[in-house]
Ligand SMILES: [Zn+2]
């Protein structure tokens with residue numbers, strides 16, 4: 235069995251009113267004896283512990299792209315795992331730039347890291363983390379990991395103006411889960427996600443775009459354009475799920491996250507126009523066994 239826990243399901247970086255989708259993007263995947271984090275939005279560290287997974291058991295971290303709502307707590311997660319007693323190497327995977335993000339985090343925390351090594355006898359932090367860079371020039375999938383039946387692949391999605399943004403697929407023990415990452419509607423994603431047990435796809439409702447723009451007070455046209463050109467409407471997400479023949483579609487990175495603006499029935503109604511399979515509207519802490 236594999237278990238996915240959605241730690242943060244809100245689209246975008248801001249924290250506003252507490253609710254079902256309060257925290258930015260992060261997920262925990264427990265599969266084939268591994269304890270994997272996918273994306274490190276704010277709250278990932280506490281979310282992992284709250285979900286029942288010790289930080290010292292962390293085995294792998296994957297980042298889909300470098301918008302802050304996916305990477306802001308990357309260093310904080312690894313540093314906190316280290317202070318909790320992490321004693322094995324953790325491979326971390328991301329598009330080009332991750333080595334610099336990690337290096338600069340360690341520099342920023344140099345004082346604390348040095349003092350804990352001296353005062354508490356901790357091992358050095360930097361060697362506990364091994365950074366692997368992945369990159370694809372075309373939408374053809376690339377393999378990130380192939381280790382005793384545990385396979386991870388990445389497909390370049392379409393999330394302008396960011397070039398290096400990816401969907402990720404995990405296969406192990408006869409189970410599969412695909413994460414869309416942040417992307418506009420990319421029909422080829424259906425091939426990448428083909429027959430996944432679970433597809434975790436970002437989703438947006440047109441009503442949510444209006445709401446997000448209104449929240450800026452200035453009614454920012456540029457935000458509206460960004461949302462419409464870089465993210466996926468729920469009906470299109472249903473199209474991907476149908477074409478991919480997935481077992482369970484899970485909506486994630488919700489725009490809007492507020493259920494008093496768009497409730498679960500409204501999300502389901504949009505998806506059901508193009509997908510008649512099982513669909514869940516993600517919320518923080520949601521557990522999906524498959
Ligand atoms: Zn995002």
Ligand SMILES: [Zn+2]
Pocket residue numbers: 299301393416
């Ligand atoms: Zn993004």
